[in-house]
Amino acid sequence: MKWLEQEKRKLEGLSARKKREYVWQYYKLWIIGGVALILFIIYFAVHLINANRDTHLYVGFVNTYAQVENGSDFWEGYVKDAGVDTGKVNVIFDKEIYFDMTQGDVTGNHYYEKLVVLVDSETLDAVVMEPDNLKELGANGRLMDLEDERTRGLYEKYSDRIITTVTEEEDGTKREVPVGIDISDSILMTEENSYVKGCALGISSHVQHVDAVEEFLDYVLQE
Numbered sequence: 574m575k576w577l578e579q580e581k582r583k584l585e586g587l588s589a590r591k592k593r594e595y596v597w598q599y600y601k602l603w604i605i606g607g608v609a610l611i612l613f614i615i616y617f618a619v620h621l622i623n624a625n626r627d628t629h630l631y632v633g634f635v636n637t638y639a640q641v642e643n644g645s646d647f648w649e650g651y652v653k654d655a656g657v658d659t660g661k662v663n664v665i666f667d668k669e670i671y672f673d674m675t676q677g678d679v680t681g682n683h684y685y686e687k688l689v690v691l692v693d694s695e696t697l698d699a700v701v702m703e704p705d706n707l708k709e710l711g712a713n714g715r716l717m718d719l720e721d722e723r724t725r726g727l728y729e730k731y732s733d734r735i736i737t738t739v740t741e742e743e744d745g746t747k748r749e750v751p752v753g754i755d756i757s758d759s760i761l762m763t764e765e766n767s768y769v770k771g772c773a774l775g776i777s778s779h780v781q782h783v784d785a786v787e788e789f790l791d792y793v794l795q796e
Contacts, residue, residue: 628782629655629662629663629664629785630698630699630786631665631691631696631699632667632698632699632701632789633667633670633691633701634666634667634670634700634767635672635700635702635706636670636673636768637701637768638668639765639767641668641767642668643664643665643666645666647765648664648666651788654791654792655785655792670687670700672684672685672706673706674709674710675705688715692777695779695781697780698777698780698782698783699777699786699789700716700775700777701761701772701773701775702768702772702773702775703770703772704757704772704773707736707773708737708738709738710775711740711753711775712738714778715777715778716752716753716776716778717776717777717780718751718752719735719753719754727776727783727786727790730787734755735753735754735755736751736753736755736773737749737752738750738752738753752775753774755773756772756773756774756793758794759772759793760792760795774786774789774790
């Protein structure tokens with residue numbers, strides 16, 4: 574290749590430093606582009622691997638700015654306590670969710686819509702939020718009735734912590750339903766200072782990993 578031979582002759586006789594300066598001056602855009610492409614390929618490969626892994630637990634944290642997300646000390650503590658190999662399965666603590674159903678209609682709030690998608694797609698296992706907000710979320714059917722056979726064990730285990738809400742049946746009948754577990758005395762409050770007015774955990778109406786939710790409750794309540 575004539576061009577390659579010409580470039581080779583230009584570099585002959587130059588010191589190592591001069592060669593580096595020449596290459597950087599004339600080919601830096603190609604170098605930067607090549608490095609960016611390699612990084613993108615690595616990122617895409619890692620993302621694809623993670624996306625194809627099974628999920629051990631997915632918890633959403635609503636309205637908190639505390640450091641409880643993936644990679645935080647709190648997350649690391651749970652992973653270690655539960656003995657989860659995150660090289661094989663995902664543990665996702667998602668705190669990028671902000672809405673308050675006690676303040677009125679949240680239709681159109683993209684954070685709320687995100688949570689709805691996570692529930693309906695059978696992705697989210699549990700949600701942590703302030704109790705009054707959780708009651709409102711439970712009233713619209715997004716949270717598990719804890720007396721359901723899938724969660725009855727948790728209902729009985731934490732019977733002294735149960736939070737209820739009122740739902741309305743199609744025939745207009747109102748019913749009190751257990752939808753949350755009060756964890757206001759958990760490390761989320763005492764160590765992480767995640768909420769001001771206490772917090773509670775609700776289980777997604779399409780929960781996939783009830784056992785992992787129980788592990789999480791044991792961890793935050795230090796049982």
